[in-house]
Amino acid sequence: MSSQDRTVTAFAPASVGNVGVGFDVLGHAIDGVGDRVTLTGIDGAEVCLRSVAGVVSELPRVPEENTALRALLAMQRRFDLKTGAAVGIEKGIPMGSGMGGSAASAVAAVTAAAEFWGLDLTPAQRLRFALQGEEAASGALHADNVAPSLLGGLVLCGPGDPPTATRLPVPAGIACVLVHPQIEIKTRDARRMLLPKVDLGDHVRQTMAISGFVAGCYRGDLEMIGRCLRDFVIEPQRQGLVPGFRGVQTAAMDAGALGCSLSGSGPSIFAWCAEPDAAAVRTGMLGGFSKEGVECDAWVSAVDAPGARIETVG
């Protein structure tokens, strides 16, 4: 079989970046929605966009502006590969949704490409290539979407270069309700609007919250997780971007959620809750958006959802 006939497809899930309490630090995978990347062998050494399908109809064709292509180029350069590929991207994640779409495309591309090019990569290497891809979208290296989309579950991104990622234990029976109102926010814009400084008091409250949240996960202590799943720093600055944010959050909490905040830079809103409360939390959140006349999609997922995987090899 010549390289022109080879086809590999990989899927990478959407993710909730920040998880409210951990701006640029925490993220977790979402089951049931994600991006799919297919690499097909071509004659020649280039990497090019062949097709875009799914909920998005157009993506940048310039490799440096496309998170999937950019990740593939980084791999090609690193290993001095002479084999090119045509890239098909099937987007399940809407653009500018705060669901880690650019990260998922980069992760799916790296996952497919490792198989396609026969590279035996460590998780740390995969993380690094996918991050180099995602840099195209966010303008910075943040692993809080890439790491959970790659590894699955709830992931803590560590300090240092290269970035580190540690999976945290998630207490059994915690679900995430993710609601996506059909409006678009550009990550880059949502980042630019942030104040360059944080009040010292808010900084202390937030470090208390995130460290208590991590301890709560290890202890399997839902009460502690609920008490700590709070954002004192970013949410107050960004909530105005999402019509009806406070109403949706209040509805989620009234329906029994442990915590509720922006997914990534929004507009999607997530809530963590005990599994039996998920249906009521979902209904409450959708009701909050419908008061604003905003159309929504919604997903209910385990927090400990699986990460990227190969789907087909042909």
Place this chain on the structure above:
Amino acid sequence: MSSQDRTVTAFAPASVGNVGVGFDVLGHAIDGVGDRVTLTGIDGAEVCLRSVAGVVSELPRVPEENTALRALLAMQRRFDLKTGAAVGIEKGIPMGSGMGGSAASAVAAVTAAAEFWGLDLTPAQRLRFALQGEEAASGALHADNVAPSLLGGLVLCGPGDPPTATRLPVPAGIACVLVHPQIEIKTRDARRMLLPKVDLGDHVRQTMAISGFVAGCYRGDLEMIGRCLRDFVIEPQRQGLVPGFRGVQTAAMDAGALGCSLSGSGPSIFAWCAEPDAAAVRTGMLGGFSKEGVECDAWVSAVDAPGARIETVG
């Protein structure tokens, strides 16, 4: 036996507040140095200072300015107690040392008083009364010295009112070297000098560090603890208060410490290390201070040191 004859003595250990990575959030107890408070029955309902001994010769006699007396008054008021006490304070912790001396006096007072007055208090109640005492010294409610002095070990202070305190697991074999240069820094002054704002980038780095540190403690992962025991926010602002700080820190790290920073608001400096490295770390740190011509005391303690306890009841 009339109440005039009763005597209760309690001991409360010194503590390392902040632990570098968790300003106002983390603290741990230190073995082998602390304050001792003795309550003796008197005729009448007042609480008064009878004696001061140890490394400090004078303490405020006005109850509202004395952390031990203030805590006792809070208990008296809360339970409407008609029995007074004469209070003897034996300070093992130097004033303005950054070793949690005001907290230890308040904790020892509450511990002795619960026994003296026959009150069956929960740890949360003890914490609250001791905090009301410590407010006299710091001008604010921070549990990062009071909680470890009371409970022992490494303690995470949670958000919310009333404050919460959670003991974290400490990997076996971690020691703390604590060096106290004989200069004095007032907590209140060290707090006033802090900038009211934190750079967003430093905020993110610090939340990464503290959450990784907590995860490292639960995982028993010394490498992760070492990577995360860093202070990007407070240490750069306060290090100038301590002559030779950088030299002492470098000496500790060169001798194999996992991390080294200011204890509380200084001038004491602590280092965490594997037990076999403690002697070398101690020697390095003392050498750093001796280059500056500063006299020092030093202690080596388990991080998981015991908390406050009753010593004698008569």
